[in-house]
Amino acid sequence: MKTTVVDKKNVEDLQNDGQIWPQVLAIVVVCFVPFTCGLLFSWSSPFLLKITNDKNTYDISEEEGSYFTVIPPISMILASIFCSNLNDKIGRKPTILLISVPHVIAWILTATATNVWMFYASRFFAGIADGLMFASVPMYIGEISTPKVRGVWGNALTFAIYLGQFIITVTGSYCDVKRTSYICICFPLIHFILFYFMPESPYFYIMKGRFQEARETLTRLRKKHDVEEDFLLLKADVQRQMSESGTWKDLFTIDSNRKALFAGIFLRASQQLGGISTFAVYTQYIFEKSGGNLDPQVSSMIFVGATCLLNLVGAYTLDLFGRRLSYIVSLVSCGVVLLIESIYFYIDQFETQIDIKFLNWIPITGMMAFVLFFSIGLGIVPTLMLGELFSASIKAKGLSVLIVVFGIFVSTITKLFHLLTTNFGLFSPFLLFSINCFLSTILAIYLIPETKGKTLEQIQQSLKGSKKTNEKIRVETNPNP
Structure with a gap:
């Protein structure tokens, strides 16, 4: 039996001797899943008003339609609870292939819907797919890629979601519900065929x-x-991680697991309390209520398109400045922009004696600025770090908890936006989101670990406070383990 010494400082050098395009190809293909999730997530943005206004075909009230945004995160929570161990039992790849089933069912139900209950069923299956996606795709991307590839292409998942949101916003502006559904059903089928290989x-x-x-x-x-x-x-890394106990109790009692869990919960909570999910599903509604010179459909397409494009820029700044600093700068900047938006909407609604027509460019300009600052941190870091934070022994359970947290915040915040806007005015949710950003800036300094340029094992060692990340380790080189 031969023993080889590997210096962890040279890990990335070892990994970079080959080519990166097979990793990139696998990431691009797997991102058909979050792309379809993005289509379904923002589906209500172009279609909520169309459906509630079409009394002849659907006869659905605005109150009934408001639950289109609430049902997916609830079913996402249920999926994460009942399917949390699929990745470890049948594998990452079969779990990801399985996501095509709820996606196809969701689009079929949407295309054939004639009443609100069929739409509710469609949204339920969309949420199941979301739960499976967040439990498997970040894990898969994190495990197949080297630190260098993950630093840039790890953001592909988030970009795919935003791209899906942009495509559904554009398609929904020109096509009806049925035609859009028949177009979009092609994507999960393409994913299944390509990802099989x-x-x-x-x-x-x-x-x-x-x-x-x-x-x-x-x-x-x-x-x-x-x-x-x-x-x-x-x-050596995987076996060391798997040698650790991986019970539900260990997720909360082992210090490194608890640090990872708290960091993940904070990232998801602060991201959603920043308002992005609300803006994604109520884009046209916000621009219609805020007025302005541009048509709400055009404004929403500009907003979602900018979110998609700037996300690419954010991927490079993130790898340049690191996760923690990018997130802090993003929080502060978004907080300032949201506060300005809130002040504008308050004056527009309650201080009508003040003429602010010359400032009607603020809603769309402010949202563009929000997208810019959101894209450098808030929009990237939480999803990217899903596949980085947890040890292999506890990863499935940790991701399951974070998906539940994500689902709770998405459903709560989107419904809260509707309630606050209805009862207090459009300024109130923007004020809430702004306050969250400022408070989260302080917490981010203490809760977010820096994972830039580290292997998954090095991240675990840093969470443990260990100095072993740069030490030499011995691994047995038995040719037939």
Whole structure:
């Protein structure tokens, strides 16, 4: 039995000897899932007003339609609870392939809906797909990619969601409910066909003791003839993580797990309390209520399109400045913009003696500024770090908890937006979101770990407060483990 010494400082050098395009290809293909989730998530933005105004076809009230945004996060929570162990039982790849089923059902129900209950059923299946997606896709991307690839392409998931939101906003502005549904049903089918040929996560194979398959997967992903050192390093990391106890109790009692959990909960809570989910599903509603020179449909397309494009820019600034600093700057900037928006809407609604028609450019300009600052931190970091924070032994349970938290905040905030706007005015939710951003800035300093440029094992060691991340480790090189 031979023993090899690997210096963790040179881990990325080992991983970068090959080519990165197979990893990028796998990430692009898997992102058909969040793309479809983005389509369904923002579906209510272009169609809520169309459906509630079409009394001949649907006869659905605005109050009934407001639940279109509430049902998906609720079913997402249920899916995360009942399907939390799928990734570890059947694998990351089969779980991701399975997501096509609720996606197809959701689009079929939407296309054939004639009453509010069919729409509710469609939104329920959309939420199930969201739960499965957030439990598996971030995990898959984090496990198949090297730190260098993950630093840039790890943001592809978030970009795909925003791209889906943009496409549904544009398509929904020109097509009716049925035609849009028949167009969009193609995407989960394309995903299933393409992703069938993508590799499984090498982490999963090592967890199951299928070492030869792990080597073959690494060979495909790294495009290297000799992946033995990569395999041995990964095997040592995964086996060390799997040697740790991974019960529900350990998620809360082990210090490193608890730090990861608190960081994840904070990231999800502060992101959603920043208002992005509300803006995504009520985009046209906000611009219609706020007035302005532009048509609400055009304004919403500009808003969502800018969100999508600026997200690409954010991916590079994130890898340049790090996760924590980018998030803090994003929080402060978004807080200022949201406060200005809130003041404008308050004066417009309650101080009518003040003529602010010359300022009617503020709603769309403010939302564009919000998108810019949101894209450099708030829009990227929470989703990217889903696949980074947890040890392999506890990852499925940790992600399950974060999905539940995410679902609770999305459903609560979107419904709260409707209640606040109806009872107090459009300024009130913007004021709430602004206050959250300022308070979250302080908490971010203490709760967010820096994961830039680190392997998943190095992140675990930093959460433990260990100095081992730069020490040499010994791994056995038995050719037939």
